[in-house]
Each structure stands twice: as structure tokens, then as C-alpha cells.
Amino acid sequence: MNGSGERQAADVAAAWMAGGEAPDVAPNQAGDQxxxxxxxxxxxxARLADDLLPALIARLDASGLGELExxxxxxxxxxxxxxxxxxxxxxxxGRRRRAEAPDGxxxxxxxxxxxxxxxxxxxxxxxxxxxxxAPADPLLPAAAASPAVGYFSPRxxxxxxxxxRHGDIVGFVDCLGxxxxxxxxxxxxxxxxLAQPGEAVEYGQPLIQIDLPAPVPAFPTSELASSEPxxxxxxxxxxxxxxxxxxx
Amino acid sequence: MFTxxxxxxxxxxxxxxxxxxxxxxxxxxxxxxxxxxxxxxxxEADEAICIGPPDAxxxxxxxxxxxxxxxxxxxxxxxxxxxxxxxxxAFADTVRAHGLTFIGPPAEVLERFASKAATRRLLAEHGLPxxxxxxxxxxxxxxxxxxxxxxxxxxxxxxxxxxxxxxxMVRSPRELExxxxxxxxxxxxxxGDDALYLxxxxxxxxxxxxxxxxxxxxxxVHVGERDCSVQRRHQKLIEEAPTPALGPESRHHLCxxxxxxIVAAGYENVGTLEFLVDAQGNYxxxxxxxxIQVEHPVTEMLSGIDMVAEQIRxxxxxxxxxxxxxxxxxxxxxxxxxxxxxxxxxxxxxxGTIAEYLPPGxxxxxxxxxxxxxxxxxxxxxxxxxxxxxxGPDRATAIARARTALAELRLEGLETNVAFxxxxxxxxxxxDGGFTTNLLxxxxxxxxxxxxxx
Numbered sequence: 200m201n202g203s204g205e206r207q208a209a210d211v212a213a214a215w216m217a218g219g220e221a222p223d224v225a226p227n228q229a230g231d232q233x234x235x236x237x238x239x240x241x242x243x244x245a246r247l248a249d250d251l252l253p254a255l256i257a258r259l260d261a262s263g264l265g266e267l268e269x270x271x272x273x274x275x276x277x278x279x280x281x282x283x284x285x286x287x288x289x290x291x292x293g294r295r296r297r298a299e300a301p302d303g304x305x306x307x308x309x310x311x312x313x314x315x316x317x318x319x320x321x322x323x324x325x326x327x328x329x330x331x332x333a334p335a336d337p338l339l340p341a342a343a344a345s346p347a348v349g350y351f352s353p354r355x356x357x358x359x360x361x362x363x364r365h366g367d368i369v370g371f372v373d374c375l376g377x378x379x380x381x382x383x384x385x386x387x388x389x390x391x392x393l394a395q396p397g398e399a400v401e402y403g404q405p406l407i408q409i410d411l412p413a414p415v416p417a418f419p420t421s422e423l424a425s426s427e428p429x430x431x432x433x434x435x436x437x438x439x440x441x442x443x444x445x446x447x
Numbered sequence: 448m449f450t451x452x453x454x455x456x457x458x459x460x461x462x463x464x465x466x467x468x469x470x471x472x473x474x475x476x477x478x479x480x481x482x483x484x485x486x487x488x489x490x491e492a493d494e495a496i497c498i499g500p501p502d503a504x505x506x507x508x509x510x511x512x513x514x515x516x517x518x519x520x521x522x523x524x525x526x527x528x529x530x531x532x533x534x535x536x537a538f539a540d541t542v543r544a545h546g547l548t549f550i551g552p553p554a555e556v557l558e559r560f561a562s563k564a565a566t567r568r569l570l571a572e573h574g575l576p577x578x579x580x581x582x583x584x585x586x587x588x589x590x591x592x593x594x595x596x597x598x599x600x601x602x603x604x605x606x607x608x609x610x611x612x613x614x615x616m617v618r619s620p621r622e623l624e625x626x627x628x629x630x631x632x633x634x635x636x637x638x639g640d641d642a643l644y645l646x647x648x649x650x651x652x653x654x655x656x657x658x659x660x661x662x663x664x665x666x667x668v669h670v671g672e673r674d675c676s677v678q679r680r681h682q683k684l685i686e687e688a689p690t691p692a693l694g695p696e697s698r699h700h701l702c703x704x705x706x707x708x709i710v711a712a713g714y715e716n717v718g719t720l721e722f723l724v725d726a727q728g729n730y731x732x733x734x735x736x737x738x739i740q741v742e743h744p745v746t747e748m749l750s751g752i753d754m755v756a757e758q759i760r761x762x763x764x765x766x767x768x769x770x771x772x773x774x775x776x777x778x779x780x781x782x783x784x785x786x787x788x789x790x791x792x793x794x795x796x797x798x799g800t801i802a803e804y805l806p807p808g809x810x811x812x813x814x815x816x817x818x819x820x821x822x823x824x825x826x827x828x829x830x831x832x833x834x835x836x837x838x839g840p841d842r843a844t845a846i847a848r849a850r851t852a853l854a855e856l857r858l859e860g861l862e863t864n865v866a867f868x869x870x871x872x873x874x875x876x877x878x879d880g881g882f883t884t885n886l887l888x889x890x891x892x893x894x895x896x897x898x899x900x901x
Contacts, residue, residue: 348498348516374515375545399519401497402512403481 247276341385342393342405349374351381351394351406361389369407372400387411448763449473449524449548453517454488455498455507456528459817459833460739461488464526467755476520478513480506482825487817496520501827507531510538514545524548524762526755530829533738536561550762552716552737559713563606563734564644570720570732573708578723578731581645587627590645594623597647603627605634606642611681613637616648616885646733651883653692653724654678656736657705658746660717660757662767667710669702670746670754671776676882677871679794679892684864685871686742687781688749691842691880692724701730706771709735717743717758723884741784741834744815748780748838778811779842781849785816786830789862790892798826802860807852811838811845814856824861832863842880846872867892870899 255269259278268277345351353370363369363383370381390408394400451474454464461477465488468475477492482501489495498516499506506512508531517525525542527533527550536557539549551557560566567577581593583606594601594617603626605613613634615626627643635641653676661667674690675683689698705720719736743754752774761767787797801822806814816833824832837852839845853869871877874895876886887895 348496348512348519350519375511375518377511401516402499402506403497 243274247274251276340390340408340410341387343369343381343383343407343409345372345394345400345402345404345406346381347372347374347379348401349379349399351398351400352396353392353407354381357389359389359391363387363389363409369409372406381406383409385409385411448765449522449759451476451520451522451524452550452759453478453513453520453522453525454492454528455513455516455525456531456533457483457486457488457507457817457828458831459815460528460741461486462491462817463815464528464755465491467753467759468526470753471756471759473759476516476522478507478516480827482827485822487819487822494520501825503531503828510535510541513538514542514547517542517547518545522547524550524759526550526759527738529738529741534561534736548762550759552714552718556713556715557737560735560737561607563604566735567732569712570708570735573711575704575708575720575732576730578649578733579647584627584643584645587624590623590627590643591620593645594620597645600648600650602646602648603630603643604646605630605638605640606644607634607640608638611678613641613643614681649723649725649731651726651885652676653690653882654683654721654884655690655692655701655724655730656719656721656740657702658717658719658743658754659706659709659714660752660754660761660767661706661710661714662761663715663764664766665710666767666770667706667714668767668769668771668774669706670750670752670774672698672702673742673745675742676884677877677887678884679887681884683742683784684887685781685783685868686745687779687842687845688745689776689779690724693728697728705732708732716761717754741831742782744813744834744836745780745782748811748813748836749776749778750774778838778840779845780836780838781845783835783849783853783868784864785832785835785856785858785868786864787824787832787861788830788864790864790867790896791862794864794892796826796830797861797863798824799861800824801858803857804859805855805857806833807835807855809848809851809855811848812852813837818858832858846878866899867896870895873899 251269255276255278268275349372351370351372354368357363357369364386365383367383368380369383369389371378372381373379387409388411390410392407394404394406400406448471452464452468453476454461454468455478456464457479461479465475465477474493476494476496477488478496478498479486479489480499480501480503481497483489484497496516496519498512499509510532513525513532516522523546525547527535527538532538533551534557536554539551539557540554542549543554552560559569562583564580564582567580571577579597581590581597584590584593590603599620600616600618601623603613603615603617603623613630615630617623617626630643631641634643653674655672655674655676657672658670659667660670671688672690672693673686673688674692675686676692677683677685689695693701701722705722709718709720714735714737716737717739719740721733721736722730723733724730739755739758746752747754786794787799788794789797801818801820801824804816804818804820804822806816813836814833815836818832824830835849835852835856837845837848839848850869850872853865853872856865858865876882
């Protein structure tokens with residue numbers, strides 16, 4: 200996406216998005232839905248994806264802004280940066296399992312990292328390459344991980360099935376009396392709770408599974424598909440983006 | 448005794464503390480950063496807890512993360528190892544405020560000895576000769592005045608920390624003016640504190656330090672001295688005991704003076720008093736290390752005392768239980784710091800995978816290391832891979848055992864300083880016991896390597 204950075208996008212309206220704070224409202228409830236009639240033609244979407252979107256992503260990347268929105272009469276594009284680049288959200292998928300004791304038991308914590316089957320361990324022990332990236336399977340759940348060592352509490356009233364966006368606060372970890380936020384690493388839905396309220400948790404421990412929505416049919420161009428949040432939003436640092444045609 | 452101890456460190460010292468806990472019958476929890484999940488101490492521990500990302504500021508240096516880890520795992524004491532939070536009086540105080548015990552000197556003792564200038568004054572009052580030096584430098588003009596009074600050459604030193612960071616030797620006012628901003632920024636980066644002071648530079652000096660153990664009830668012993676004169680840019684490379692620089696009588700005199708002064712000054716727990724010894728055998732106190740030191744095994748080999756276990760026992764409030772007359776120091780010991788450094792390229796630190804590791808063995812040979820085949824040395828921390836310690840009835844035997852052990856050590860996968868140690872071992876100045884702290888920097892490491900090849 201860097202190569203298209205020079206291309207200029209017209210009428211870019213940039214807005215600070217909550218200055219590094221997580222938006223407190225579920226995004227879809229707050230003004231995101233502009234009810235209207237006109238659905239852009241597929242050709243328009245293809246053009247936007249080809250020309251405008253890469254330029255916008257590059258511009259957002261280079262800026263200190265949290266969100267960019269471009270509007271015309273018939274369409275609107277909003278890009279949102281990963282929540283806070285200075286404070287990356289721990290990504291659980293790449294985390295390796297801890298070594299197991301010879302008897303197969305592992306003292307310590309409940310709740311092993313999601314998406315790291317125990318078989319991977321042998322590759323580590325034999326000095327083989329270690330898989331540090333998120334799994335390619337978009338349907339594999341991600342998990343909100345602990346930002347600190349301390350005691351976990353889920354966010355009140357937020358239960359399984361609730362839609363969350365990347366950067367939403369889904370719980371807290373109390374570290375010596377300081378409440379640290381557990382953030383959703385991806386857009387999705389709150390799934391299984393991997394730690395109980397009040398449980399002692401370690402840094403990076405997966406706490407709440409975030410179920411990913413089923414992949415939507417890809418837009419007609421490859422650029423657009425590759426910047427789709429649902430397929431790679433678990434990778435920290437890649438800007439999530441979405442085209443929001445002004446449909447109902 | 449404690450019910451459970453949190454080990455808030457990494458590498459070989461985490462493993463060393465874990466071993467001491469095992470021998471004392473105390474369960475231990477190893478606190479680790481994400482970069483250290485595969486380290487041996489984590490694998491060997493009864494329990495392990497991840498406290499943060501690789502960045503030490505958010506893991507091993509984070510008081511909140513370390514203390515929270517101790518609380519959630521049910522520990523009642525924290526062993527800080529060396530470096531990181533080991534001499535931080537504010538940390539020790541916070542640990543106590545949370546109802547836990549800091550394994551080391553109590554916070555008020557750490558605070559008393561936190562300033563190097565104040566410590567020198569305090570111990571001078573208790574009879575130790577100290578090296579001429581300044582108080583904390585207010586500004587450049589003050590530094591120039593003080594340097595003039597002390598007499599060039601002088602050493603610019605940071606008030607906080609150690610390990611050679613922020614230190615510069617200068618021979619003229621011009622050099623001093625150039626060095627001050629560099630030392631300040633180095634000290635600020637390394638210790639978060641840019642306070643500096645000056646010390647008289649002894650041209651040909653030896654670094655000799657005295658190990659002491661003092662309990663809460665004012666019982667104190669020394670466990671002999673160590674010579675750490677083989678240094679490169681103020682970083683110790685080889686330590687040995689007894690020091691070849693002093694005869695038995697002088698050594699006895701130095702150690703007695705040190706332990707008397709430190710007990711009188713109200714110290715508690717294990718500690719090391721560092722001295723510079725000049726060519727005439729005069730010694731000058733320079734600073735105290737209020738922690739277990741990297742080179743403590745040298746003393747363990749001579750005395751048979753487990754220094755880490757003593758540290759834990761005393762922090763738990765146990766009395767020393769023996770006196771000076773019970774301590775017998777036998778033979779001669781050498782320690783070699785094995786580091787992942789590329790000697791040919793200015794000792795550049797290396798990271799990588801250990802392709803082969805087989806420690807040496809035989810009588811009087813000990814290897815303290817967290818390595819294993821397949822272990823990935825992470826790039827985030829210091830380059831110490833382990834310590835080879837040899838012991839023998841006399842210096843010549845110890846050196847012969849060291850040669851054999853260094854040749855036998857199999858350590859592959861990245862550049863190390865093993866060959867450099869072998870080069871020093873064959874150098875006549877070392878064999879004569881004549882190494883001074885500035886020798887390596889003056890001659891240059893390459894000369895040693897070349898001499899060993901030729």
C-alpha cells in the first residue's frame with residue numbers, strides 16, 4: 200500500500216477519533232449508519248478500492264490521526280487506525296505455549312493461549328522455526344489478552360455475543376490497584392471467557408475469546424480484499440479499514 | 448523462612464537463585480518477560496509467570512509488574528538478582544509496603560548507601576581510606592574546580608548504577624568538558640539519573656573487592672576478597688581469589704577493615720566493598736554493591752558458603768549462626784564471564800540460536816549457565832551466556848584447569864569471547880598476576896588475540 204501513497208484523494212475530511220481513548224459506544228450504534236437509499240455501482244466500488252483506498256490508507260498511516268473519512272453524495276469511506284500505535288494490543292495467536300513439565304502437567308495458570316496447538320512446542324524445542332504470526336485461517340478465534348499481571352474482571356454488562364470493535368474495552372486487569380484495560384484485538388463478537396472474574400492472570404494471557412464474523416464476499420479487487428479487517432485484522436499494525444456504502 | 452519466593456530476574460542468575468530456593472526447600476516462582484519464555488529457569492521453575500513484554504522497562508524493571516506477580520502467585524518475598532531492580536531503594540520500600548520482603552538490604556539501608564559520594568564519606572568516618580573524589584557535580588564549572596583540586600587524571604562516574612556506563616577517564620580540563628555531556632546522557636539512559644561525581648584516577652590500579660555478610664543483629668563476617676582487574680572498558684571479564692596483588696597479611700588487613708566499617712555503618716545482608724589498590728599496595732574504598740554479584744561463585748568455591756542461600760536466610764531474619772573464625776578460605780578460584788560478543792568487531796553483542804552447548808567438567812570445574820542446545824539468545828538483554836568457574840589448591844592448578852575447561856567448552860551458534868579468555872590465560876602479565884584495570888584498554892584486545900595465535 201505504500202506505493203500508492205503519492206496519489207491524492209480529494210475531499211478528505213479528517214477527524215480525531217477520541218484521541219487514543221477507546222470509543223465507549225459500540226460503533227454501529229452511533230451515527231455509523233447513515234440511512235440512505237443509493238447503493239454505489241460495483242464499478243464505483245472497484246474504482247474506490249483501486250484508487251482511493253490505498254492512498255487513504257497510506258495517508259492515515261503517515262498521519263497522527265486515528266480515523267479518516269471521505270464522503271460524497273453517494274458513498275462514504277471511513278478508515279480507522281489500529282487503536283493506539285504507541286500501546287499495541289497484545290496479540291495472542293503468535294504466543295507460544297509454555298514448556299510442559301516432564302509429567303505433562305504445567306503448574307500455574309488455567310487458560311492456554313488460543314490458536315497454538317501443543318504440537319507446535321516440539322518445533323520450538325528442537326530449535327526449529329517458531330511461528331510468530333497470526334494464523335491464516337480467518338475463522339480461527341482471536342482473544343483479548345491481559346495487558347498486565349494482576350486480577351481480571353470482565354466489563355460489566357458485556358457478555359457473549361456482543362459485537363465489539365478493535366480497541367474496545369472488554370475487561371480490566373487490576374495490577375497493584377491500577378485498572379488496566381483489556382482491549383479487543385479485532386472486530387468481532389465476544390465469545391468464550393477464558394478467565395473467571397477475580398482470577399489471577401499473567402501478561403499476555405488470553406482472557407476473552409473474540410469470535411470473528413464469517414468472511415463476507417470479497418470486493419471485486421485484490422487490494423480491497425487484502426485490507427479487509429476480517430481476514431487479517433489480528434495482525435497488529437495493519438490498519439483496519441472498511442468501505443461503508445450508504446446502505447441501510 | 449519464606450513460604451514462596453518470586454525470582455524477578457532472568458538468565459543464569461534466575462537459575463542460580465532457583466537452585467538456592469530448592470536447596471532451602473522454598474518453592475519459587477520465576478517472573479519472566481515474553482522474550483524469556485524458553486529460558487531454562489522458566490522451564491525448571493515450580494511455577495512461572497509472564498510479567499510483561501521484552502522491553503525491560505515494562506517487565507523486569509517494572510516495580511508494579513514484579514510486585515503484582517508476587518502477590519497473585521502468593522509469594523511473600525522477592526529476589527531481584529543483580530541489575531534491574533536489585534539496588535533500587537524505592538522498589539524495596541514499595542515491596543515492603545505491600546507486605547512482602549525484598550531479598551537484599553532493607554530499603555533504609557539501600558537508601559543510606561544509594562549515593563556513592565555519601566557512602567564514601569560514611570565509610571571514611573568508620574576508618575576506611577577512600578579515594579580522593581568530589582561530591583555530586585553541580586555543573587561544568589564545579590566539575591572543573593573539583594578536578595583541579597583532586598588533580599588530573601580523574602574518572603567521571605555516575606552516582607547511580609555501575610557496569611562502566613557513563614564512566615570516562617580524562618587527563619585535562621578540555622577532555623573533562625567534552626566528557627561531561629556524554630557521561631550525563633549515558634547515565635540518564637542507563638539509570639534514569641544523570642548525577643555525576645569525580646574520582647582520582649590511579650594510573651596502575653587493581654580492582655579488589657571484599658565480600659561481606661551481615662545479619663540483622665549486627666553480626667558480620669567477610670568471606671575474603673576477589674580481584675577483578677581483568678576489565679575491558681570497566682566491564683569485568685575475569686575475577687579471581689585470592690588477589691595476586693596482595694600478600695596474606697595485607698589481604699587479612701583489608702578484609703578486616705572492610706567488615707568492621709560496614710558493620711559499624713549499619714549494613715545488612717550480603718554486600719561487596721570495592722577498592723582500588725595501587726602499585727604500592729595501598730587500598731582506597733570506592734563503592735559498595737548492595738546485591739549478590741555476578742562473581743559471587745568465586746567466593747563460594749573458596750569458602751563452601753552458598754552466598755545466595757545466605758542472602759535469603761538473612762532477609763528472612765535468621766541470625767548468621769557462625770563467626771569469622773568458622774570461615775575457611777581454601778585454594779584459588781577463577782571465574783570467566785562467557786558472553787555472546789564478537790571480539791573481532793569491538794565486542795558487539797550477538798543474538799542467535801545455540802547450535803551446540805556442552806559445559807566442561809572435571810575436578811574443580813563449575814559452569815553456571817542457562818544455555819541449552821536450541822535456546823535462542825534474545826537481543827534485548829545483556830550478553831552474558833554463563834560463567835565458567837574453576838577452583839584448585841593453588842593459582843597454577845586453577846589456571847591449568849581453566850585452560851582445559853575453556854578448551855572443552857562446546858558453545859556454538861554465535862560468536863563468543865571464549866577464545867579471548869584463552870588468549871588472556873596465555874598472556875605473561877596475567878600468568879604473573881600483574882593485570883591492572885586499564886591494561887586491556889591500553890594494549891587493545893587485538894594484541895592479546897594476536898599474541899595467543901603467534
